Amino acid sequence: MHNYKCNLFVPKSVWIKKLQESGILTQKKDGSWRPIARPSLLYLSDVEILNTYNSEIRGLYNYYKLAKNVSVLNKFMYFMKYSLYMTFASKYKSSVPKILDKYMKDKVFTVWYDTKKGRKSVSLYCNGFKIDKSVSSTTDKLPNTMKYKVQTELTQRLNANRCEICGTSDGKMEVHHVRKLKSLKGKAYWERMMLARKRKTLVLCTSCHHKLHAGKLD
Template identity: 40%
Template structure:
């Protein structure tokens, strides 16, 4: 509630509200959350925003009049940005996310983008939305380190692999992009970045920003299991999972030609393989697995 008046008037209104809640609605007014602040010196907090009244004599319009004094301003709290950045950092440094190691690159980039886009869209009304460039840098660095850690490559190589440019209403913007081509269909595109940090006064807030605390999406292994298809012979009968202890176990010396299942796991860099019962038994028996079934 905003009031153009004295502190005594504000306290009187607060007492009346407290009495109304207790007597009519049988509710208790939280003293910790119901504060009286001076909008020009101390911001009020509401739904993750800071509400302040602006006063700057040096901000003038074309007619040399002070144009922002007394205007209400919505801002992103600095603490909110710092707390969001901390989710992607360890010991004050950006860090990779180990829980995403089993996902494919497309899913990882999509995950980061959904978290970043949701946060930016929620604060489109803020006048200092451009401050979210810090969050963009932290999340981009964490994303690159996650991809680099997964592929055992340097961050620089990951930048060269996924660097792209996206056209926006405010000009081209650099981003990270992964394209998955599909035969006869439009390619799937996962992109991180490419969102202009410009204030949108007419934006409509539909929901709270996405956070990484939500239930994670199904990972790659679960998606492969749900497909219920042998990754060697394409059979859908009695599908199981074959595990190895580490990828280095695939590099055994003395083998003139590596079996099909070894080549598949090495190419995917995965310690799991979805196989049918017959192929699974053949792997453990050291026998050739079945060839892909026909249509």
């Protein structure tokens, strides 16, 4: 006998499409799927990369947390997780096992960063995908990945006191700012970095900042 209740389900096509649109998934010749690294994120900081993945995972889960089969997002999580590992491996020209040795803490992928109040960390989402029958104001809202790339991230980058071009930590860092990303031609490395990050700011040491304005910074 039917109880005439409306049930929500997570279609496989939805999370597959999400992975494909994010550049996380590719299909092999035999028809099976495999995760891949995301070149578009390689210019971001470790914290930004991890926060991007977390926001996408939480965004899809928040949208479907009332679904009866929401646990299928564990399959979605598998591809997200290994794509993250492969992205870090690609960024540092390393292997996935070496990246895991470096970033795993208590079996959770964790990134550490420095602030004026000391070292802090952010970890990959690991709370599972259970049905949440409570009504949430976040339901039916798409994930906002841009919130991890604004003022909070800039503050963290300044607190890290590291030039994003030469890597030095000597001296006081300065912020180079452009009004519009469209004004960048992408010929110099620093321009390609800003375009790839979709960020109008760049943290530089005094030397690199002077070279940039003199047109001598590649």
